[in-house]
Structure formats: C-alpha cells, structure tokens
Amino acid sequence: MAGIRKTSENIRQFILRNVEHNPKNIATLTARKYRISRQAVNKHIKRLVEQDELLAQGATRNKHYSLKLLEKWEHAYILDEKLAEDAVWRADISPFVTDLAENAIDIWRYGFTEMLNNAIDHSAGTKVHVEASKTAITTKIVIYDDGEGIFKKIQRELALNDERHAVLELAKGKLTTDPDNHTGEGIFFSARMFDDFAILSGGVRFSHVPNEMEVGLSESQKFQSGTSVFMMLSNDTKRTEKHVFDSFTSGDDYGFTKTVVPVRLAQYGEDKLVSRSQAKRLLARVEKFSTVIFDFDQVDSIGQAFADEIFRVFKTRQPEVELVDLNANKQVTQMIRRVLSTGWRRRVSRHVSLPRKGA
Structure with missing residues (x-):
C-alpha cells in the first residue's frame, strides 16, 4: 500500500509541475509518462481539483487546467526613512512563507530583504508595491x-553608453553605486537562489536561470517608470543559501572571489x-575577482582582437586572476588557442583553463 500511495503522489506532483506548460494535454502527457490510462490520470486530476490545488475551466474538448491560486497578498509602502526591509519581512512576508521548509524560508529572507533594501536605498522613488x-x-x-x-x-552613475551595459555589470556582481554602504552582492546571489529571477526597467529585462548558469538580456515592451523585481521559488526546493554562497566564495573570510x-x-x-x-x-571590474569564468554559451564565434584582449593582454596585466572558459564551441576554442599560442611564443605565463584537444 505504501508503494501505491507513493506512486499516486508522484503522479499528482508530476501533474502539478507540468500543468502550467500543458494546460490542455496534461492528461495525455501524464498517461504517457507513467504508462497508465487517461481514465486513471483523470482520477488523479479530479482529486487535485477537489483538494483545491488545480483549477478546471471549460468543458469537453475545451477543458483545461491550471494551478489554483491558494493565497495572495499585496501592500504598498511609502519609501521614506521609516521603511525598513527587516521590519516588512517580519510583519508581512515571513508569515506568508512560514509553512515552507527552513532552506526555502532562508532564501526568501535573503532575496526579499536584499531587493526591498535596493528600492529603499537606491530607487529615489516615493513608493514601493509588494x-x-x-x-x-511555487x-x-x-x-x-x-x-x-x-x-x-x-548607466548614469557609471557613465555607460547604453542601459543594456548595466545588465552585463549586474551579471558580474560586486556592482554598487554606493560602495561606502553596499557590497554589490545582493542581486548576484539572489538571482542564483531562485528558480526564476528577473528585473524589468525601462525597455530592458535582466533574467537568470540558476540551474543552467544562464543570464539573459532582452528587449521588453516599454515598462512603466521604476523597477520591477520578480522572484519565484519551488515550495519544496532543495537549494540552500549556503550552497549558492559556497559556489562563489572562498577563504577564511568567505570572500566573494569567483564570478561568471x-x-x-x-x-x-x-x-x-x-x-x-x-x-x-566585458573585462570591466573583473580584476576584483580571483577567478573569472567566461561563459560562451550561445556565442558562435569571436574575433582575434576580442580574444587577444581578454586572454593575452588582460592576462599579462593581471596574471594573478585565473581565467576560465566555459561552453566554448570549436570555433571559439580555436581562436582562444590561437591568441594563447602567440602569447606563449612571447614567453608570457598563462593560467587559462582550456578543454583538452579533442574533448
């Protein structure tokens, strides 16, 4: 009986996790996954609807399902010297996530307080809505x-040519327009703790997918003035705050030493x-780190001057910084090897991690 109950729970969890992307054919998808009949799947769906976890809409062929909203809360705050992120967390947000596991609560505490503090200290706005x-x-x-x-x-504070350049700087970490009071780590680590994290401002969107180590930039429809931060986390996440920090820190002082x-x-x-x-x-401020991982995902090729500036010129000036390439295709790898071979002929020491030939 225990095995049957576990299988039933697995089936229902599969339905809940996949229904948002498959609202009309979730029954077919589940039947194929577990090799059971649609009639058996429909019993599980009916149970989830009765438990108020799924919402059914439409009839017969037009019937579709979605996750039912179990709880919703919102509030607007005046942005003034009286507003404190820890007070908002204790009074309003902590009770909302109190039923989650401790690791999930820790992530929410870190991400929420960091993002609200950014609005308080940096937005120069009059109000913030949560x-x-x-x-x-989720x-x-x-x-x-x-x-x-x-x-x-x-863009204004760093005298950048384009707002999109700000996304690149945020992705590196250690970026702050107020170094006396902030370390510039909040967005970097928050983005890696959540299953989905995005910032929208103006016509630019910054997003991050932690499991894929991917940071995205996209042009979005012109957003209202101000900044919007979106955070989403699975209620049963196994990710921990410590694991994320450990991936990018080292030493007795737990210093933020690695970036992607x-x-x-x-x-x-x-x-x-x-x-x-x-x-x-691309190289701006990376000398602040001891290890810099250049992720070439979705980069088809690079030019000789581009590669030379990073892997020879910069490395010559900053030999203590370890440069590592990641997800480089054959063309990119060949160009990096080409500029490195030039450097070797000039007897410049190298500490760049490259894939073995043929790997």
Whole structure:
C-alpha cells in the first residue's frame, strides 16, 4: 500500500509541475509518462481539483487546467526613512512563507530583504508595491517601485553608453553605486537562489536561470517608470543559501572571489564579438575577482582582437586572476588557442583553463 500511495503522489506532483506548460494535454502527457490510462490520470486530476490545488475551466474538448491560486497578498509602502526591509519581512512576508521548509524560508529572507533594501536605498522613488502569491508548487513575490529605474541609474552613475551595459555589470556582481554602504552582492546571489529571477526597467529585462548558469538580456515592451523585481521559488526546493554562497566564495573570510561572465551579453542584435572595445566592456571590474569564468554559451564565434584582449593582454596585466572558459564551441576554442599560442611564443605565463584537444 505504501508503494501505491507513493506512486499516486508522484503522479499528482508530476501533474502539478507540468500543468502550467500543458494546460490542455496534461492528461495525455501524464498517461504517457507513467504508462497508465487517461481514465486513471483523470482520477488523479479530479482529486487535485477537489483538494483545491488545480483549477478546471471549460468543458469537453475545451477543458483545461491550471494551478489554483491558494493565497495572495499585496501592500504598498511609502519609501521614506521609516521603511525598513527587516521590519516588512517580519510583519508581512515571513508569515506568508512560514509553512515552507527552513532552506526555502532562508532564501526568501535573503532575496526579499536584499531587493526591498535596493528600492529603499537606491530607487529615489516615493513608493514601493509588494505582491506575493502561492500555489501548491511555487511561491512568487514581485517588488516594484516608481523610482528612476535600476538600469538607467547604473548607466548614469557609471557613465555607460547604453542601459543594456548595466545588465552585463549586474551579471558580474560586486556592482554598487554606493560602495561606502553596499557590497554589490545582493542581486548576484539572489538571482542564483531562485528558480526564476528577473528585473524589468525601462525597455530592458535582466533574467537568470540558476540551474543552467544562464543570464539573459532582452528587449521588453516599454515598462512603466521604476523597477520591477520578480522572484519565484519551488515550495519544496532543495537549494540552500549556503550552497549558492559556497559556489562563489572562498577563504577564511568567505570572500566573494569567483564570478561568471555571460559573454553573449557583450553583443547586441546582430553584432559580432570582434573588437577590443567589446572585450574591454566585458573585462570591466573583473580584476576584483580571483577567478573569472567566461561563459560562451550561445556565442558562435569571436574575433582575434576580442580574444587577444581578454586572454593575452588582460592576462599579462593581471596574471594573478585565473581565467576560465566555459561552453566554448570549436570555433571559439580555436581562436582562444590561437591568441594563447602567440602569447606563449612571447614567453608570457598563462593560467587559462582550456578543454583538452579533442574533448
């Protein structure tokens, strides 16, 4: 009996986890997955509807399902010197997630307080709105303010040519426009703790998928003034705050020593990564880290000048910084090897981690 109950629970969890992307054919998908009849699947779906975990809409062929909203809460706060992120957490958000496991609560505490503090200290807005919602599978929180806009502010403070450059700087970490009071680590680590994390401001969207080590930049429909931060986490996540920190820190002082730089963020539209100026944009501030991982995911090719600026010129100037390439295809790897071979002929020491030939 215990085995039957476990199988039934697995089937229902599968339905709940996949229904959002398969609202009309979830029964067919589940039947194929577990090799059971649609009639058997429909019994599980009916049970989930009765338990208020699934919402059924439509009839017969038009019938579709979605996760039922179990709880929703929202509130607007005045952005002034009286507002404190820890007080909001204790009074309003902690009770909303109190039924979750300790590791999930820890992630929510870190991410929420960091993002609300950013709005308080940096947005220059007048109010901030918080929305929280929960289903049987996930919890979501959105924080949006009416301030200047995070990308516009970073562009202004760092004298960048484009708001999109701010996304690249955020992706690296250790970015702050107020170094006396902030470390610039909040967004970097928060993005890696949640299953889905995104920031929208102006016409630019920054998003992160932790399991794929992917950071995205996209043009979005012109967003209202201010900044919107979206965070979503599975209610039964196994991820821990400590695991995320351990992935990028080292030493007795637990220092933030490693970063991942998504190389594709240095190119826009149909641009090719060929110039030294693009490489210098990618290299800005990376000397703050002891290990820099350049992620070449979705990068088809790079030019000689681009590769030379990173893997020879920068490495010569900053020999103590370890440079590691990740997800480089054959063309990218060959270009990196080419500039490295030039450097070796010049007897410049190298500490770049490269795939073995033929790997």
